[in-house]
Amino acid sequence: MEDRNNDTFEYTYSAQRQEEIENIKKKYLPREDTEDKMEQLRHLDRSTAKKGTVISIIMGVAGCLILGVGMCCTMVWGDRLFALGVAVGLIGICMVAGAYPVYSRITKRERQRMAPKILKLAEELSDKGK
Numbered sequence: 001m002e003d004r005n006n007d008t009f010e011y012t013y014s015a016q017r018q019e020e021i022e023n024i025k026k027k028y029l030p031r032e033d034t035e036d037k038m039e040q041l042r043h044l045d046r047s048t049a050k051k052g053t054v055i056s057i058i059m060g061v062a063g064c065l066i067l068g069v070g071m072c073c074t075m076v077w078g079d080r081l082f083a084l085g086v087a088v089g090l091i092g093i094c095m096v097a098g099a100y101p102v103y104s105r106i107t108k109r110e111r112q113r114m115a116p117k118i119l120k121l122a123e124e125l126s127d128k129g130k
Contacts, residue, residue, distance in 0.1 A: 041121045048114050052106035056099040063095025 070089025073081040 037121060037125055041118065041125065044114055044118050044121070048110040049107050051110055052103040055106060056103035059102060060096055060099035063092045063097075063099065065092070066095060067092025 067089050070085045070087070070092055073085025073088060075085075078085070
């Protein structure tokens with residue numbers, strides 16, 4: 001008598017697993033020149049705002065902290081440090097209010113600096129699309 005239980009075939013398919021395999025495979029395949037240049041263009045575009053964003057966030061947070069110190073001086077030690085607290089608070093308010101103009105100015109300057117590279121790369125990509 002033959003044992004047919006050993007002659008079985010099992011197959012499991014997982015779409016999620018196949019997608020993961022494809023993503024790993026893509027990392028090791030050579031990229032097409034167009035995709036690489038498009039990624040460079042995206043990176044350059046994002047980098048123009050990063051510097052301004054970081055500086056304005058630091059400036060805004062520091063301004064909030066300074067405003068808090070000024071408020072503390074006026075409320076906790078109001079009898080002795082009220083005038084100093086108002087002055088410190090105004091400095092903090094000015095820093096918070098100035099964060100967005102600083103962001104705008106830095107971002108504009110970075111865009112002007114990066115414009116030749118970005119425009120050249122965009123022109124190369126639009127020529128390949130024709």
